[in-house]
Amino acid sequence: MSGQKAVSGAAKARKRRRPYISLRWRFLAALAALLVLTIAVLSTLVLRDIERNQRQRVESILKQRSELANLRISQTYLGDPQVDAQTFLRRSGPQLAADVSNLLSGTHVVIYNADGIEVGNSQPLSRTGNVADTLAIANQGKTVYQEADSQLIYMSPLVWTIGQVGVVQFEYSLAGDQQFYHTIALSIRTIGLIALAASFLLGLIYVQRVVHAIRKLQQATEQIRSGEYIVEPPVKRSDELGDLSEGITYMSLAIKQSMDRQKQFIGSISHEFKTPLTSIIAYTDLLDMYRDDPELLEEARCNMRREADRLLEMVEKVLRLSALEQYEFNQNAEPVELASLLAECCSRMSGKATKFELSLTTKLAEVTVMADRESLVHLFLNLLDNAIKYNVQGGEIVVSSTAEGGYAVISVRDTGIGIPEEAMDKLFQPFYTVSKDRARSTGGTGLGLSLVKQLAELQQGKIAVKSAIGAGSEFTVTLPLAPEAPKRLQRGNKSETKAT
Template sequence: MKMSIKFKISVVLALLIILTVAALSVLVLKGIENNQRNRVEEELLQKSEVAKQSIRQSYLTEDNSVSIESFLQQKAQRLASSIALQSGLQTVIYNQKGMEEGSSLPIGQRDVEIADTLSYALKGQVAYETKGSSLFYVAPLSIENQQIGAIRFDYSLADNQEFLAEIKRLFLIGGIASAGAAILIGYLYFYRIANRVTTLKNASFQLQNGTFLNSPPFQGRDELGELSSGLYVMSTAIQRSIAELNEEKRKLELAVVKLQALEQQQKQFIGNISHEFKTPLTSIKAYVDLLDMYRDDPQLLEDGVENIRKETGRLHEMVDKILRLAELERYDFEQMPQHLQLDEVVADVCKRMQGKATKFNLKLKVNIHKAVVFADRESLFHIFMNLIDNAIKYNEAGGEIVVTSHQDNEHVGIDVANTGAGIPMDAREKLFHPFFTVNKDRSRISGGTGLGLALVKKLTEKQQGNVELRRSDTEWTLFRVTFPRKLNEESK
């Protein structure tokens, strides 16, 4: 049967009190008995001395011709009655042979067997024995250094025994009352402690079942309060550790997914590189073979040199952009952001691209406002160089390229728009993927590699910006690049 801790503590406390009361009772009762015995002995010793002195004086006042034995036979009864009256105790006088010579006892009370005790007294020793509520005290009698017999006092122990019994009764009642009070007080006193222990037990079961504590089970400045705080700290630490483990697991799973995706992208990237490199190399090899076969054909020589130059330039551009994409994946420390006037950078790029636009009979219009951004200058050059270059490549003769800006309190954006054929809807999701081109034939003619927009996206994200296709139809195609705005010194 399961017992609660409150009951156990109460029972233990009651047992301790009972043992304490019992031990105290034994010691007190023993002390009372010793005290009573010593007091009775002293009292009887005094009475015996007084009786001896009375007998001695009585003998000395008699005629010296009377022997001690005769004196005792003649005077014992009178002396016993006198001593009994004087001491208040029943008195019996014995001769040296143990025969009763005088007694103050009634005739019916004289048959008391104390032979052993009397024999000690006749040998010169004080002796006594207890029978029931009576104590028989026997002391030797002597006159002129000659023992003549013994004197006995009958002492009633009824009062002492009654007093001792009353003390025992009080201790018994007190012990029972103390035990009962201890159980009740202990139960009430330890109720709060036991409840706290039960609360701690329930909290430990809660932790065991995987439910964490939102707060300490209770507050306290004692050991139980410290244990409560310790359980809460332990619960919090376990919960934090499990959360960290789950987070690490999630990161590992995400890393595995990313690695798998990266592996797939790498395979696709390598396949695209191989395919894209193979096309211009095949064209170069074909013209080399033709030139080797027809060395004297001037027209073939002119066409071959021109096409080899174009394919070589395309290869050079492709290698340059692939290397730049690879560097962006590995070396973040090459970025050196600073406060730049974005309008000046864009204007510089447009000025450099003006010649190429004119070559293809295109109009390049620029309308931008002052704005400050925090970015890498070289990256900004590559971003707008590629966007304007694409606007030139995928335009129509006589078309336009328009570069404009817009800004608010937090962002500044540059729009690069061009006329020409739009981008189909099904191609827009892959527009920023490496080696993706909308029109393969158009890319070969214009020298496109499918890496420009991928490079633009990577560089823009490195500057905490964003690039997106905002419009593409039969009239215009518009790309917008947005950067976080920084206030310049004049606007502060």
């Protein structure tokens, strides 16, 4: 109870430290951020690509115009070779600018000589702004341009066979390209906002469904915590949430079965403890009433001792069953010679077999298994004890061992009362006995075979049983051989011991 309070207090403290933010809003915030980032990146890339294509197209157009202008001016000069290039440009510049402008569909053309002096202008009344720096670079034989508002001023050197003789300047309007760019940018933003809104709406619907499923899973866990176990998956989906839902359902059923077994175990052990205690109390009451009855005294002594022994046996087996919950095979396993171990167990039980007028025979092969020796002792002592308790007077018990295909096979066979077929499924359940009257008369607790099964499984083995009413029972335990055991020739040394 105090542990639950501590956990609850820690949970409340965490809630106080951190503000509660619904998973829905976290998902939506992350989705919105992702969508905005995606649209921003795509818009930037698209607009940058449009701008680059526009620039390349303009440069290509102006380069072609520059080549045409260079060709037209040089051809005109070759038709009048009597003067030098600079005189030719100074005298024919205005006409050349007009001719080139007409050739280029009215483009504003300005021609400069080698000294950077304007010698021709297709639009004499139109003046260009400050282009001195740009012109100085062009006079060095480089193509250069500068932007001024919506105008692009492009300058290219006039290069003839005699070298650079001047510079030709074109003006190109960027208004159309800029308008196209702004229209595309506006369209992208509009489409982006619409896509953002649509994606956000679809994301909201999807997240709502996911959050609804998570809330169902949360409610299911709350039900399990309050003791209301679920038998059907709260969420049926073909994804991770569906897998989680099935896992929670499986966990719920496993917890329910465990709790039911625990309740049954407590009920059974309470009943089994109550029976011998009731008998002991009854005899103490009788002894108080008839203190001088020697026969009653002897009977009470024997019965009270038997019931006390039965109580002690139950306590020991319950403690061993509890200890098996923390058992670790790898920390206890060791090579164990079965022949000597089984011989020792049979020797320890021979007195009890003699008491019930039973013969105990062994047919043991020299085999070695990898197991916990102490656990094997308890396992086989319980099987032998069971064979003695449920045998008939003058009956027989045969213990044998052999090696078969990498496994040791140990058999404990008796000639007792046998086990009904309908009892086979319950035989290894705690406190289950085939015959309750026989169990009480022989001191059986119903815990032995349950303990045997758990011990066998913890040794990486298994147990099986064959039985028929009136024909006795045979319990077969299979254990893995030790790693070196299959390499040796396994030969059986048979010994027989009879107790009558």
